[in-house]
Amino acid sequence: MKYIIDLDGTLLDGEKANLDAVDFIASLQKKGAEFVIMTNSVKSPHLIRKRLNNVGIKVELSQIINPIIAMNIYGKRQNYSKAYVLGSKLEKEQVSLELDDLNPDLVMLLDFEKDALGYKELQKTFELMIRNVPVITASKSKFYLRNGDKFLDTGSFVSLLESATDQRIEVLGKPSLSYFKSAVDLLNTTEDKVTVIGDDWSTDILGANQAGCHGVLLKSGKYKKGDEEKTIVKQSVACLMDIIKET
């Protein structure tokens, strides 16, 4: 069995390791079991590796996948070479396609907030969509919470553009099939030989099931009472070590 392991709420609780997470990864490594860490965060793999390293989890950069890596794989598979990217400098640096604001063959919607993107960029994306340039996004999340207040997220702008053009924007974050397929490809195996471990039923487990992977829901992080009724596997965070024994 190979593993796709979620980051936040599964291995990490903020900047601390969740119970058994360090031992679990060490046991996988000792057994030579292959795994990738899959997140919906668009932070760079270098930063993600540093967060893990700080709690004693040591992984290679090639073992981390985020939606931008999935977008790069998608772009390559579809033979796109030039992308118009809406996102911060740090996010743009992760894009492997050539950045082209004038004549792109793909649009990547990553983040509107950090670089204070607004009407001009939305209008430009709208015009590109009318010209049938495909658009992909990392997230359809409509808002996020900060200190209890709601803030507009990329998904709200995705909805606006979809509504204005009557076109669909593909999501490359979890639970998208394409994202899970990219992670399974990185493991060089087939979906039925992969177990996905996560704390969010709506992204980790739903995505795993749709892709044909096994799913293990942990009662940590985003877990909500009742989630276990929607999934085939019930586990608590303390059961991570049991998964190893069953391997």
Ligand SMILES: [Mg+2]
């Ligand atoms: Mg999570």
